[in-house]
Amino acid sequence: MNTITLNNGVNMPQLGFGVWQVPDDEAERAVGVAIQAGYRSIDTARIYDNEEGVGRAVRESGVRRDDLFVTTKLWNDDHDYDKALRAFDAGAERLGLDVIDLYLIHWPVPSQDRYVEAWKALEKLYADGRVRAIGVSNFTVEALERLLAEAQVVPAVNQIELHPQLGQAELRAVNAKHGIVTEAWSPLGQGKGLLDLPLLAEIGGRHGKSPAQVVLRWHVQLGNVVIPKSVTPARIRENIEVFDFALDQDEMDAITALDSGRRLGPDPATFG
Numbered sequence: 001m002n003t004i005t006l007n008n009g010v011n012m013p014q015l016g017f018g019v020w021q022v023p024d025d026e027a028e029r030a031v032g033v034a035i036q037a038g039y040r041s042i043d044t045a046r047i048y049d050n051e052e053g054v055g056r057a058v059r060e061s062g063v064r065r066d067d068l069f070v071t072t073k074l075w076n077d078d079h080d081y082d083k084a085l086r087a088f089d090a091g092a093e094r095l096g097l098d099v100i101d102l103y104l105i106h107w108p109v110p111s112q113d114r115y116v117e118a119w120k121a122l123e124k125l126y127a128d129g130r131v132r133a134i135g136v137s138n139f140t141v142e143a144l145e146r147l148l149a150e151a152q153v154v155p156a157v158n159q160i161e162l163h164p165q166l167g168q169a170e171l172r173a174v175n176a177k178h179g180i181v182t183e184a185w186s187p188l189g190q191g192k193g194l195l196d197l198p199l200l201a202e203i204g205g206r207h208g209k210s211p212a213q214v215v216l217r218w219h220v221q222l223g224n225v226v227i228p229k230s231v232t233p234a235r236i237r238e239n240i241e242v243f244d245f246a247l248d249q250d251e252m253d254a255i256t257a258l259d260s261g262r263r264l265g266p267d268p269a270t271f272g
């Protein structure tokens with residue numbers, strides 16, 4: 001498994017396992033399958049309502065805690081400093097973990113305009129050693145630059161919607177300029193629509209790989225951290241088998257050219 005070194009020296013697996021829309025019990029089973037398949041990074045959030053199942057799977061996996069990387073996120077109604085500290089404690093307790101590897105502000109919610117205050121709480125958690133790295137999610141260029149103007153700690157990660165149909169070239173470049181790793185959510189474009197494109201089958205055919213593996217390989221070669229979700233054991237295993245082949249520059253460019261600005265989730269500039 002490739003790892004990416006964050007701006008504070010912490011190593012993060014480049015490919016992890018997402019569990020949005022997976023009920024708690026099913027999350028426990030799916031995360032168990034994923035860890036057995038070789039995944040070492042899990043991405044959850046308070047709003048997914050499955051931190052307990054994720055925590056059970058992590059604790060019962062037989063893999064050393066130090067070898068696993070767990071991300072969770074602060075929800076939008078907890079951007080108050082004290083509420084954010086309490087929300088972190090509650091999340092860590094649901095996960096059954098003393099230390100979280102990566103804690104993210106889930107959405108900036110510009111209309112509420114309290115993400116700088118929330119960030120101060122994340123900086124406190126980081127200074128206290130409760131979390132190994134802190135970052136943001138769904139931060140636009142505008143929100144990121146405003147945060148950076150007031151932050152003591154530069155976010156390690158910006159987790160954003162990113163797949164071949166929403167390439168996010170500008171935001172990726174701004175993240176990189178500040179030493180922030182780009183992490184792709186909905187990296188498979190949520191499966192439908194993207195994975196049926198003939199181009200991906202054609203490229204996959206040349207390498208003996210599926211369309212999903214081609215898309216994940218494209219992310220890996222761009223340097224994105226990627227967190228595909230599946231509850232299907234065969235797909236969970238398939239999605240991690242992307243480190244034994246390489247796309248050439250023409251293939252990379254052809255996939256990048258699929259960008260149509262097709263956004264699947266809400267617009268972070270207005271959401272919340």
Ligand SMILES: NC(=O)c1ccc[n+]([C@@H]2O[C@H](COP(=O)([O-])OP(=O)(O)OC[C@H]3O[C@@H](n4cnc5c(N)ncnc54)[C@H](OP(=O)(O)O)[C@@H]3O)[C@@H](O)[C@H]2O)c1
Pocket residue numbers: 017018019020021043044106137138159160184185186187188189190191192195210212213227228229230231232235236238239265
């Ligand atoms: N920060 C945020 O605001 C945010 C927002 C959205 C998501 N996320 C994170 O990003 C993770 C991934 O995003 P996502 O769940 O939206 O979408 P995704 O990973 O792009 O796609 C998941 C969908 O693709 C299907 N799939 C998975 N592997 C496949 C394969 N090899 N072949 C064909 N279909 C396949 C899955 O089906 P089955 O499960 O039925 O196999 C599921 O329907 C989430 O789980 C979450 O952790 C974060």
